[in-house]
Amino acid sequence: xxxxxxxxxxxRGLGSARGGTHHFVVQRITAVALVPLSLWFVWIALSLIxxxxxxxxxxxxxxxxxxxxxxxxxxxFWHAQLGLQVVIEDYxxxxxxxxxxxxxxxFLAVLGALASLLAIGRIAFGS
Numbered sequence: 001x002x003x004x005x006x007x008x009x010x011x012r013g014l015g016s017a018r019g020g021t022h023h024f025v026v027q028r029i030t031a032v033a034l035v036p037l038s039l040w041f042v043w044i045a046l047s048l049i050x051x052x053x054x055x056x057x058x059x060x061x062x063x064x065x066x067x068x069x070x071x072x073x074x075x076x077f078w079h080a081q082l083g084l085q086v087v088i089e090d091y092x093x094x095x096x097x098x099x100x101x102x103x104x105x106x107f108l109a110v111l112g113a114l115a116s117l118l119a120i121g122r123i124a125f126g127s
Contacts, residue, residue: 044069081109
């Protein structure tokens with residue numbers, strides 16, 4: 001009876017055939033977004049070199065810079081999480097370790113992004 005199933009019917013809804021395209025597209029979108037954001041970040045980092053603490057806070061507190069820094073942080077953590085997910089899927093073959101690693105990467109990415117956004121918010125809103 002199983003020989004009557006087409007290869008498409010066998011594959012549909014199983015394994016990476018479900019969401020591989022979405023993962024691929026999102027990873028490419030974050031990579032493209034990181035190109036101009038990274039160039040801006042390098043420019044800001046070089047601008048911060050000769051500033052004192054108050055000047056650095058004032059530069060980051062500017063609305064445009066705060067928004068771009070938040071976008072950079074979100075894109076970096078999202079892109080890193082997607083990349084590490086692929087590495088773990090490809091190279092970790094123990095099911096329990098793979099699940100634990102995936103959960104740890106997602107948790108640390110969310111934690112890092114939230115901590116970074118909190119810091120940016122505190123600088124931008126002056127608290």
